[in-house]
Amino acid sequence: MFESKLPLPQLPTSDVFNYIFHYGRRAYPWSRVVYRVDGTDETLTLAQLEDQSLRLARALKKKYGIKPNDVISIAAKDGIQYPIAFFGALAAGATLALIPIQKELSTPDIASRLQTSHSKLLITDSYLLPLSEPASSLAGGVPIITLDEADAEIPSLSDLTAHAQPATTSFALETHAAASDHDAFINRTSGSTGNMKSVLVSHAHYIAAMEGTLHTIPPTTDVTTDVWLASSSLGFLINAKLFMGLNLLLGIPVVLMPTPLDETSVSVIKRHAITFILVFPPLIAKLAKATDLAAADVASIKWLLSAGAVIPANLRRAIAQKFPHVDLTLEWATSETMLISIQTNDPSSRREGSSGTLVNGIQARVVDTQTGEDLGAGEPGAILVRNQLARFRGYKDNVEANREFDSGGWFHTGDYGFIDGECNVYIIDRIKEMMRVGDGYGSRISAGDLENVVFEHEAVHSVVVVGIWDEEKATEVPTGFVVPMQAFRGQVGPELARNIEVAAEKKGLTGLKRLSGGVYFVDALPTTGFKINRRIMKGLKRDPVTRLASWDTTPLRCSTFHLLHLSPRETQRAVPGYLKQRPLDLLQ
Numbered sequence: 001m002f003e004s005k006l007p008l009p010q011l012p013t014s015d016v017f018n019y020i021f022h023y024g025r026r027a028y029p030w031s032r033v034v035y036r037v038d039g040t041d042e043t044l045t046l047a048q049l050e051d052q053s054l055r056l057a058r059a060l061k062k063k064y065g066i067k068p069n070d071v072i073s074i075a076a077k078d079g080i081q082y083p084i085a086f087f088g089a090l091a092a093g094a095t096l097a098l099i100p101i102q103k104e105l106s107t108p109d110i111a112s113r114l115q116t117s118h119s120k121l122l123i124t125d126s127y128l129l130p131l132s133e134p135a136s137s138l139a140g141g142v143p144i145i146t147l148d149e150a151d152a153e154i155p156s157l158s159d160l161t162a163h164a165q166p167a168t169t170s171f172a173l174e175t176h177a178a179a180s181d182h183d184a185f186i187n188r189t190s191g192s193t194g195n196m197k198s199v200l201v202s203h204a205h206y207i208a209a210m211e212g213t214l215h216t217i218p219p220t221t222d223v224t225t226d227v228w229l230a231s232s233s234l235g236f237l238i239n240a241k242l243f244m245g246l247n248l249l250l251g252i253p254v255v256l257m258p259t260p261l262d263e264t265s266v267s268v269i270k271r272h273a274i275t276f277i278l279v280f281p282p283l284i285a286k287l288a289k290a291t292d293l294a295a296a297d298v299a300s301i302k303w304l305l306s307a308g309a310v311i312p313a314n315l316r317r318a319i320a321q322k323f324p325h326v327d328l329t330l331e332w333a334t335s336e337t338m339l340i341s342i343q344t345n346d347p348s349s350r351r352e353g354s355s356g357t358l359v360n361g362i363q364a365r366v367v368d369t370q371t372g373e374d375l376g377a378g379e380p381g382a383i384l385v386r387n388q389l390a391r392f393r394g395y396k397d398n399v400e401a402n403r404e405f406d407s408g409g410w411f412h413t414g415d416y417g418f419i420d421g422e423c424n425v426y427i428i429d430r431i432k433e434m435m436r437v438g439d440g441y442g443s444r445i446s447a448g449d450l451e452n453v454v455f456e457h458e459a460v461h462s463v464v465v466v467g468i469w470d471e472e473k474a475t476e477v478p479t480g481f482v483v484p485m486q487a488f489r490g491q492v493g494p495e496l497a498r499n500i501e502v503a504a505e506k507k508g509l510t511g512l513k514r515l516s517g518g519v520y521f522v523d524a525l526p527t528t529g530f531k532i533n534r535r536i537m538k539g540l541k542r543d544p545v546t547r548l549a550s551w552d553t554t555p556l557r558c559s560t561f562h563l564l565h566l567s568p569r570e571t572q573r574a575v576p577g578y579l580k581q582r583p584l585d586l587l588q
Helices: 016-023 046-064 082-091 107-117 129-138 157-163 176-181 203-216 237-250 267-272 281-288 313-322 447-455 486-491 494-506 534-538 568-581
Strands: 033-037 043-045 071-074 095-098 119-124 144-146 183-188 198-202 228-230 254-256 276-278 303-306 327-332 362-367 381-387 411-419 425-430 435-437 443-445 460-470 475-484 519-521 541-543 548-550
Touching: 016 046, 016 082, 016 203, 016 237, 033 046, 043 046, 046 082, 046 119, 046 157, 071 082, 071 107, 082 095, 082 157, 082 237, 107 119, 107 129, 119 129, 129 144, 144 157, 176 198, 176 203, 183 203, 183 237, 198 203, 203 237, 228 237, 228 267, 237 276, 281 313, 281 460, 313 327, 362 411, 425 447, 435 460, 435 475, 443 447, 447 460, 447 475, 447 494, 460 534, 475 486, 475 494, 486 494, 494 519, 519 548
Parallel strands: 033 254, 071 095, 071 119, 095 183, 119 144, 228 254, 228 276, 276 303, 303 327, 475 519
Antiparallel strands: 033 043, 183 198, 362 381, 381 411, 411 425, 435 443, 460 475, 541 548
16 A cells, blocks of 8 residues: 555545635735636625625525535636635535536536436526526526626526625534534536546544645745736536635635636736736647747746646657746546645656646555556556545445445546656556557547547647547547647648657557557547546547538437426527527527
């Protein structure tokens, strides 16, 4: 068994709200501005945040009867009211089921999350109300609150807090057993390798993850002058951990954006002198090959943190050219564990290829994928983990999936890799994404190894390699899907595809690692949260003549169930919003 060499913190004995505002944070003035919104003059101090959150908590309990462990969902754009809703729900003792805002989000998506989490209340905003209101009806009439003044008939956050008396106390947990038994969050998995699952996160588990995250802070951090940017939806729990948790523990203000950061909106970094952003893999790929991104645009950045997937070495080198003299810290985690390993300030945890050292309280095992026998340092296999500070709570209402947590408290991460003698973790690939190629029993190869090589070609903006089943060979064949650089978009076709294949062969992709399935061009890579959705990639229609790949656009026969359950007023609102999310040729 491998065990973290970092100091073991005390067992969590608090709830999240009181940990953030009172027990865990460093001493800094309550008058400090902790949030501001880009493009507006909206700000929020720590004192205002606590006061408004406690007022909301009182209103939630009085008006909606919210009790400890009742579930509240939030589906809203990032704004100044979002942290108030977040902490107000926690202060009331509710369990939060955050719904991250993504382009593909639809009414059925929201309704499904409300149903699976058994939400008693939905907090939304004017932007998502056309989707949220019918979703509420589909989920059985879940009451709605809006963060802004979206509708005179629907209570808003300001309505509730303005009429609520100031609260002097909040929901509180005072023992480790209570902190371990009460759930603070229901965190949905990305679903990139299978069905989405609802992960239960206790107050103790969240606090343990926060204590480990504190070790990601580079020595260049200045808590008195730094400014951080929430680069994507606060509905992702990792963003909630960083930008409604870590920043408050340190006293660092966060800038909120109405839309996620991409290569077209990097001016926000210079405008606010941003010193830290979270750069998940798809964003790294965009920024790494952005031709018009000048050094002056990102000169204030001190620290980049990446999570969500392994970052190939060549992609790290490419982003380093855009952000010279900047720490790129890697964090490895899963939705089920929140945090497993990090790169610390200790140089030994920043070895090439490593995702860092096991964080405070984490124990790990590496087992043979065939025999289940434990392996030693440097020997690759399936990685299992558990946390000494807080046991993993498992999945909500999912007996079959809970088998991934064995009787010893070990969680089977689904990642394939090894751990060295210093407890540094090296992730080779997801076990489900390892391709089995060749005759007989076959051999497993990593898609990431192939992607590293293909990415180096000048025509490649981003690439995903997946194993496509070949009926004739009765095995998987490595197939590359490439988003071309803008300058090469006019050249996509068989000649450019073959050029990429030949270049890859010259750099070592031969034999079992050869791209025997070929290279195909796509306009974009499908993502789920921070991750590439490889399951969808395997289902793309491929034209071997043009070397283009596309999604099947055959019209689907959609059920009218969603509209039958809506009132005329709700239908009037729902249909335009729903059609924005679903092309007309999919509806009949």
